[in-house]
Amino acid sequence: MSGQDKELARLRARPGTSREPAPPPGMHPLGLSLLKDGRLFVPTSYTPDRPATFALVLHGASGDGRRALEPLVAFAEEAGMVLLAPDARGPSWDRVWLRGWGPDVRYIDRALEHAFARFAVDPRRLVVLGFSDGASYALSLGLTNGDLFSHIVALSPGFAVPETLRGSPRVFVSQGLSDSVLPVDKCGRKVVSQMEKAGLRVRYREFDGGHEVPPAVAREAFDFFTGPDSTD
Template sequence: MPTRRAFLAACGQLTGAALLAACSGNGQEGGAPGPGGGGEAAPDPAVLTVRPDSVSPTGSPPAPGTHPLGLAEDRDALLHVPPGLPVDQAAPLVVTLHGAGGNAEGGLAPLRGLADEHGLLLLSPASRGSTWDAIGSDWGPDVELIDRALREVFGLLPVDPGRIAVAGFSDGASYALGLGLANGDLFSDVIAFSPGFVPPAPRTGRPPVFVSHGVDDEVLRVERTSRQIVPALQEDGYEVTYREFDGGHTVPPEVAREAVDRLVRAGG
C-alpha cells in the first residue's frame, strides 16, 4: 500500500483533468468491488495475468533479430532476439517502453546493443495512443496488449522467471514504475530512465528499482520528478539505485549499461 507521501508525490506531477483521473482512488488496495457492490474484488486494471509458468514454449524459437508479434495491424509489439541465444537455456527478458510520441522501434533503441552483448530478450510494445494509458487517464488497453505480448513471448522462448525486468524512458519510465510496482511478483527489476511520476495502482512485492535523470533535463525537471519519486519509494521500503548525470532528457550509454549490468549480475 503506497504511503500518503508517495501518493501525493505521484499526483503532484499532474494537472487538471489528468490529475483528477490519476488521483481519483484507483490506487486503493485490493481493486474495485464486484458488480454487486460487495463480495469478491474485481482484478485491478494494472495487474498483468500471464506468468512464465502458465505458458509452455512450442515450436521452433525465432531467429536472432527483431520480429513483429502480429498482435495489432498498427503499432505492433516487437520482440528482439539476441544472436547466440542458447536454445536450451531460459533467457532474461526486458519489457522496454518508449516515451511519448514514440513507437516500438524507439523503445528498443536504448537497450538493443546491450541486449545483443549480454543475451537479453527485449519485448517492446507500442502504446495504443500517443502515450501510455495511465499517464493521463487510467490503466486499460496498453496493459491488455502487454499481457498478450508477454503470453506470445512465453510461448516462443524459455524465459528466466527470476529475471524479467520492465524498463522505460520518459513517459515510458513513468509507466514502467507504475506497472512494475503493481506486478512485483512478475518483474524482478524496474528501470526508469527520466520518469515524471508514478501512476497510482495497488502494489505487489518489492522489486529493486533503478532510476536515472539528467540534471539539465528541460522536459521533466529533475527537482520536480526523480528527486521526489526516489525518496518516496525509499520511504515505502523499496531498494532504489539513483543516478543523476550531467545532461538533458536522454539515456547516456553508461547509465543504460549500469542498469543492464545489475540485471545480468542478478542471474550470475
C-alpha cells in the same frame, strides 16, 4: 478506486514452459496488431534450454517499439537478452495520458503471453524498463506487478502511481540534473523518495545532462539487472 478497477492494472501472463518455436535471431514484428504492433528482438545466443534475461521495453511519448529497441540491441546481444517492445495504443501509455488503466495493460498482457509461449525466460531477471513516459509507466505498472517483474529500470521518469505494491522488485532510476522536460527536483528525486519511504530497494543515479540516457548510464542500468549480483 474500486477493487475491480484496481484489477485493471494486473498482468496475468507468467513465464513457464515455452510451447511455440522461437523466431530466429534478429528483430521481428510482434504480429499482434496491424496498425500499432511492436517488436521482438532475439539474440543470436538464445537457446530454449537456457532461460534468458527478458526485458519489456516501454517507449516514450509519440514513440514506438522499433525505435525504443534500436539503441538496446547491442546490450541485448551482449547479454543474451530477449527484448519485447509493444506499441502504446494511443500517443502515450494509458496511465500517462488517460490517467487510468486500460487498453495498454491488456495489450501488454497479450504481448507477454505471446513472448512467454515462445521463449524460456529466467524469472530472476525479468525486467520492465522505459524512458520518459515509458519510465513513468514502467514504475507504475512494474510496482503494481512486482510479483512478476524482478527489476524495474526508469530512465528519466515523471512520476510513479502504482495501484498497490506487490513483491519486492529492485528499482533503478536515473535523471539528468539539467532535464528541462521532467525536472529532477519534481520528478526523479520525488519518485525515489516515495519509493524509499515504502521500503523499496532503489539505486538512483543523477548525471550532468538533460532529458536523455548517456552511454554510461545505459551501461549501469543494464549491469543492474544482468550483472552477477543482480539476483542476490
